[in-house]
Amino acid sequence: MSTPPNRSGHAPPVASGPESTSSTGTRVLGAAALVGLALSVVYGLFVSPPDAQLGETIRMIYTHVPTVSVAYVAFVVTAVSSAMYLWKRTEFWDLLGASSAEIGVVFFVLTILNGALWGKTTWGVFWRWEPRLTTSAVLLLMYIGYLAVRAVPADTRVRATRCAIVGLVAVVNIPIVHKAVDWWRGLHQGRTVLGTIDPEMGGNQLVAMYLSLATGLVVFVWMLLHRFRVAYLVERAADAGLEEALAERRAERGTPSVEVAP
Amino acid sequence: MIRDAALVAAKDLRLELRARVGMGQVLPFAVLVLLLFAFALDPDRGVLERATPGLFWVGVLFSSVLVLQRSFGVEAEDGILDALRLSGMAPAAIFLGKVAALVVQLAVLEVVLGVGVVVFYDAQPAHAPLLLSVAATATLGIAAAGSVYGALSARLRSRDTLLPMLLLPLLAPVLISATRGFEVGLEGHAGGGWSWVALLGVFATLYLALGAFLFRPLLEDA
Numbered sequence: 001m002s003t004p005p006n007r008s009g010h011a012p013p014v015a016s017g018p019e020s021t022s023s024t025g026t027r028v029l030g031a032a033a034l035v036g037l038a039l040s041v042v043y044g045l046f047v048s049p050p051d052a053q054l055g056e057t058i059r060m061i062y063t064h065v066p067t068v069s070v071a072y073v074a075f076v077v078t079a080v081s082s083a084m085y086l087w088k089r090t091e092f093w094d095l096l097g098a099s100s101a102e103i104g105v106v107f108f109v110l111t112i113l114n115g116a117l118w119g120k121t122t123w124g125v126f127w128r129w130e131p132r133l134t135t136s137a138v139l140l141l142m143y144i145g146y147l148a149v150r151a152v153p154a155d156t157r158v159r160a161t162r163c164a165i166v167g168l169v170a171v172v173n174i175p176i177v178h179k180a181v182d183w184w185r186g187l188h189q190g191r192t193v194l195g196t197i198d199p200e201m202g203g204n205q206l207v208a209m210y211l212s213l214a215t216g217l218v219v220f221v222w223m224l225l226h227r228f229r230v231a232y233l234v235e236r237a238a239d240a241g242l243e244e245a246l247a248e249r250r251a252e253r254g255t256p257s258v259e260v261a262p
Numbered sequence: 263m264i265r266d267a268a269l270v271a272a273k274d275l276r277l278e279l280r281a282r283v284g285m286g287q288v289l290p291f292a293v294l295v296l297l298l299f300a301f302a303l304d305p306d307r308g309v310l311e312r313a314t315p316g317l318f319w320v321g322v323l324f325s326s327v328l329v330l331q332r333s334f335g336v337e338a339e340d341g342i343l344d345a346l347r348l349s350g351m352a353p354a355a356i357f358l359g360k361v362a363a364l365v366v367q368l369a370v371l372e373v374v375l376g377v378g379v380v381v382f383y384d385a386q387p388a389h390a391p392l393l394l395s396v397a398a399t400a401t402l403g404i405a406a407a408g409s410v411y412g413a414l415s416a417r418l419r420s421r422d423t424l425l426p427m428l429l430l431p432l433l434a435p436v437l438i439s440a441t442r443g444f445e446v447g448l449e450g451h452a453g454g455g456w457s458w459v460a461l462l463g464v465f466a467t468l469y470l471a472l473g474a475f476l477f478r479p480l481l482e483d484a
Contacts, residue, residue, distance in 0.1 A: 086479055141431035148427060152418055161483035162414055165476050166428065169410055172468050173432055179461060180435035184442060 021229035029222040036215030043208035051205070058201075060118045062208050066216025068111040068136070073220060074104030075143065075171055082167030085160055091235065094160035097167050099227035101146050103220060108140045131185045138177050142170045156235070263358075266351040270359025274333060275366060283332055284367055289374050292325040296378045314383045315444030319437050321375050322368070323404070327426045329367050330408045333360065334416035343416070343481060353477035357409060361470070364405035372397055388450030396443035396455070399462035403436050406469035413480050436465060 022030075044062040051058035081097030115133045116126040127133065146166045150159065201209060278284050299317045303309040310317070337343050346356055379385040387393055411428045415421040439458040446455035 086476075138431055138434045141427075145424075145428040145431060148424060149414075152420060152424070158484055161479050165410065165414055165480060165484065168476065169407070169432065169469075169472060172472060173435065176435045176461065176465050176468070180438040183457070183461070184438045 019233075021226045021233070023225075026222060026225050029218060029225070033215060033218045033222050036211065036218055040208065040212040040215050043204060043211055048204040048208040051201075054122075057118060057121050058205065059208075060114060060121075062212045064111060064114045064118065065209060066212045067107045067114060068132075069213060070216045070220040071104045071107040071111055072174075073217065074100045074107065074224075075139075075174070077224070078104065078146070078167045079171035082164035082171075085164040086168075089157075091156075091160075091232075094156075094163065095228055095231040095235070096224075098150055098163055099224055099231050101143055101150075101163075101167065103223050103227060105140065105143050105147060107220075108136060108143065112136050112140060129185060131181045134185070135177050135181045138181070139170075139174060142173065146170060263352055263355045266355035267358040267362060270346075270351070270356050271362035271366075274360065274363030277336060278332075278363070278367060284329060284370070288325055288328045288332070289371065291328060292321050292371055292375050293378055295321045295324060296375065296382055300382060310383050311385070314379050314385045315448060316437075316441045317383070318375055318379050318385075318444065319400070319440045322372060322400075322440075323430060323433055323437060325371050325375075326364075326368055326404050326408060327429060329364065329371065330412040330429070331422065331425060333364055333367075334409075334412040335421075337413075338416040338421075343413075347481045353481050354474035356481070357413075357473050357477040358470075360409045360413075361402075361405045361473070364409060365401055368401045368405060369397075372401065385448055386450075387448065389447045389455070392455045392459070393444060393447040395459045396440055396447060396462065399459055399466050400436050400440040400443075403462055403466035403469060404433060406466055406473050407432055407436075410469065410473045410476055410480070413477070414484055417484075436462065439465075 040062065044059050048059075048062075050056045054061075077100040078097045081093045081100065085093035085097060112133065115130075115136065119128055119130070119133070120126050146163065149162050149166050152159070152162075154162070296317070299313075299321075300310060303313065337346065347353075376387075380387070408429055411425060411432070415425045415428065418424060439461045443455050443458035443462070446453070446458070
């Protein structure tokens with residue numbers, strides 16, 4: 001008897017796959033992330049001096065730069081995965097792209113919250129149509145659209161194709177949104193502190209900056225591995241559920257007590 | 263390829279001419295939006311005049327969502343998308359045909375809205391070449407990006423809410439560029455306006471290329 005086709009049309013379900021999302025690799029990464037976070041807190045809050053112009057608010061940049069960087073890295077990972085999915089059509093690229101987009105959205109939300117708080121302390125208002133904040137808001141909405149498409153129930157292959165298309169369509173727009181917003185707010189505008197590394201930073205400020213950036217990237221990889229494995233397990237659980245349902249129906253057909261419609 | 267695209271475009275336009283949904287419903291909606299803006303923004307304080315370019319393009323964007331839903335809604339019914347796929351036409355040709363038909367419909371829409379802002383908001387089209395170039399490139403960009411997302415959401419039950427949510431953020435740079443371009447064009451000195459046309463051109467070109475490439479997986483799997 002041939003194997004029944006599974007829901008996804010991808011690899012057949014594995015009976016005994018991994019049951020947790022952690023491995024030696026992720027434990028090491030997780031430990032490294034914790035150490036990095038602790039060091040970032042020490043450097044960002046205590047060791048590094050306040051800035052001459054920005055004062056204590058410079059410390060917000062130590063969280064702003066990592067979150068925004070991770071978000072962009074995540075969207076690039078999603079774009080590459082989307083292209084790879086359309087080429088290779090494997091579950092791996094689909095799940096990787098979706099996992100990365102989800103993390104990207106989380107980090108973009110953090111970036112915007114951080115930016116708004118920074119705005120409140122510096123300008124006295126939560127929101128200003130500052131180019132980088134505006135760009136972030138537009139891109140965030142674009143990728144919330146990706147997650148919305150992801151959430152529409154559909155056959156796995158159909159969903160994967162839709163998401164890959166949105167992933168590619170969205171990433172192409174990133175440089176255009178940047179350019180449009182920059183020109184809109186005026187290219188000659190003074191320096192925009194948010195989202196750029198202050199050239200006047202020195203010594204421990206730079207250490208705090210790069211330390212938190214590196215930590216952010218480690219956290220991203222750690223989250224991505226776990227999120228990917230969760231997504232993989234969800235697919236396997238769905239496959240197993242279908243197998244079970246099929247087996248039940250077959251068993252029903254076998255039992256004489258059940259009336260089978262002609 | 264071009265012949266196939268022309269066939270698809272002609273089919274769409276013929277359908278539109280006969281059904282008159284665009285003429286009968288979308289155009290009045292667009293004019294209604296102009297009136298609503300006037301009610302929302304006090305016409306006596308000069309806000310309308312200053313905001314005219316932006317209001318015009320917001321009107322175009324909202325109306326284009328309706329045009330797109332109509333354009334791809336007719337394909338989604340009765341498995342017509344599958345029939346198109348089986349017709350042997352290249353997906354890229356189908357895409358270009360849909361875009362061409364949309365460009366024509368959006369152009370009609372923009373002419374009506376254009377007359378509307380001249381009449382209602384007292385706009386003066388001072389620099390016609392710039393205004394026309396902005397409108398042409400922006401329309402092409404809206405049609406190209408819109409066709410990809412229109413086809414993607416056409417077969418979904420949640421398409422009415424999903425399409426604007428996907429499309430409007432994507433068109434944010436078009437709104438910014440077209441509005442700024444129109445501002446310059448209405449003031450009558452084209453100088454800075456051409457860089458916006460260039461940006462709109464880049465947007466349109468990128469999404470025409472991407473759409474032509476993505477329409478095969480879009481028709482086959484999505």
